[in-house]
Amino acid sequence: MATPKYQRIAAALRNAIRAGTYGPGDRLPGENDLMAQHEVARMTARQALGVLTAEGLAESRKGAGVFVRAHPEPILRRATARLARQVWGSGESVWSADFDGRMMTVDRFSVSEAPAPPDVAGLLSLAPGDPACVRRRRYLVGGVPVMSAVSYLPAALVAGSPITNEDTGPGGTYARLADLGHAPVHARETVRADTATPDARDLGLGAVVVLIRRVAITATDRVVEVTDMVLDAGAYVLEYEVPM
Amino acid sequence: MATPKYQRIAAALRNAIRAGTYGPGDRLPGENDLMAQHEVARMTARQALGVLTAEGLAESRKGAGVFVRAHPEPILRRATARLARQVWGSGESVWSADFDGRMMTVDRFSVSEAPAPPDVAGLLSLAPGDPACVRRRRYLVGGVPVMSAVSYLPAALVAGSPITNEDTGPGGTYARLADLGHAPVHARETVRADTATPDARDLGLGAVVVLIRRVAITATDRVVEVTDMVLDAGAYVLEYEVPM
DNA sequence: AAGTGGTCTAGACCACCAC
DNA sequence: TGGTGGTCTAGACCACTTT
Known part of the structure; x- marks a missing residue:
């Protein structure tokens, strides 16, 4: 396992965002989705999403999901x-x-x-x-x-x-x-x-x-x-x- | 449980740092220490330390410990x-x-x-x-x-x-x-x-x-x-x- | 060799949100 | 009401650093 699973999952999501698969405001795959898709435990999926939120690329909303952050014109x-x-x-x-x-x-x-x-x-x-x-x-x-x-x-x-x-x-x-x-x-x-x-x-x-x-x-x-x-x-x- | 455990542990450490209990470069209580002191699981102790590192107050060194970050004169x-x-x-x-x-x-x-x-x-x-x-x-x-x-x-x-x-x-x-x-x-x-x-x-x-x-x-x-x-x-x- | 943080699993309960 | 993220537990193995 060269790079950790959670980093690979995060990288995949990051690329999908950059590629436009998920646009500003779109909902990202949630913890359960990632668990299923990547055959991974809860905490590992969370960690991947945590990378994106820490980078400011996404934001989580309790009870709703994780969304691509909309960057208004500065x-x-x-x-x-x-x-x-x-x-x-x-x-x-x-x-x-x-x-x-x-x-x-x-x-x-x-x-x-x-x-x-x-x-x-x-x-x-x-x-x-x-x-x-x-x-x-x-x-x-x-x-x-x-x-x-x-x-x-x-x-x-x-x-x-x-x-x-x-x-x-x-x-x-x-x-x-x-x-x-x-x-x-x-x-x-x-x-x-x-x-x-x-x-x-x-x-x-x-x-x-x-x-x-x-x-x-x-x-x-x-x-x-x-x-x-x-x-x-x-x-x-x-x-x-x-x-x- | 008004505020989450990990936040309370993080706050305690933060206050200790500000109070000078732990000076720049000092080693903070590690995951095992926090588990014992606060009767808490591994991931919870980790989460608390994660708060401090995310804030830039501390930095972790693999295999060594978590240390108060030394801020050189800007x-x-x-x-x-x-x-x-x-x-x-x-x-x-x-x-x-x-x-x-x-x-x-x-x-x-x-x-x-x-x-x-x-x-x-x-x-x-x-x-x-x-x-x-x-x-x-x-x-x-x-x-x-x-x-x-x-x-x-x-x-x-x-x-x-x-x-x-x-x-x-x-x-x-x-x-x-x-x-x-x-x-x-x-x-x-x-x-x-x-x-x-x-x-x-x-x-x-x-x-x-x-x-x-x-x-x-x-x-x-x-x-x-x-x-x-x-x-x-x-x-x-x-x-x-x-x-x- | 012992201890550390880094990663990971497989469960659990909760508050919150949308339908 | 069902799904979501937020919190938490109790284990595990690994690479790494220190002694």
């Missing part, structure tokens, strides 16, 4: 110079640029005043105990959660401004920061990818997540906002312009 | 304006900027002339049948593969230049392109994350990979190079500057 998130400025400078939310044709909605929104995590407090130059304005929200596309985000701003800086409301007004947070004389002139984004922790999975995101920390900086080098984002990796393509 | 890959220009403008490889103290070596290098994949050919404005110069290489840090990359350049453009050699000389490919009068002035990078396919796993990369496509563009808007990179997600942090 969202193109352009983190590009002109775009950002133009967009929030002219009334739209920065985030509407993330998106190109489907319905994006916001969910689980909250604003509160609370201490920021130590690393964030450091970036924002908050003294220990200084509170931050914390804005949390989750974004859905077609009813499916694709991103959750938390932003931190110095509470003293934004007190009394629309930033402490759910609706920050035309142009969003960045436009309001500009109104306050703290317009960000550039942002630094750090990007990592990881498997979703159980916590993130509770948020309803996929198995692989992209973690972005966006740090917004003013002309005087002041950090006025830190945003931590968790994206469903399968739902997004990030685009960056790199001048040379 | 490589900071700065895809930033000044850096890129400065670096290759002054003799160093662009990629040496990826890296900040450990030994990075190249592996499995090859240069060849071959047709580019259709999407790449389109970006490079290659007529069907026009060959591309294909440069493949894999990067190791401390002996561990962390990235593999393939670059495509129009063969007609680079014929006879050092770009067709392994050693492209001071400043690397971009400096040679500049010598040829095709200096790239900016690049567009698209970033995705995914679980590693069996192919990529054969390359020796981790379970989660980051896929970057870098398109290098000249002042006359000509695409002179397309590079596809596969990074071990755990080994990298990407940094981008976004002017606003």
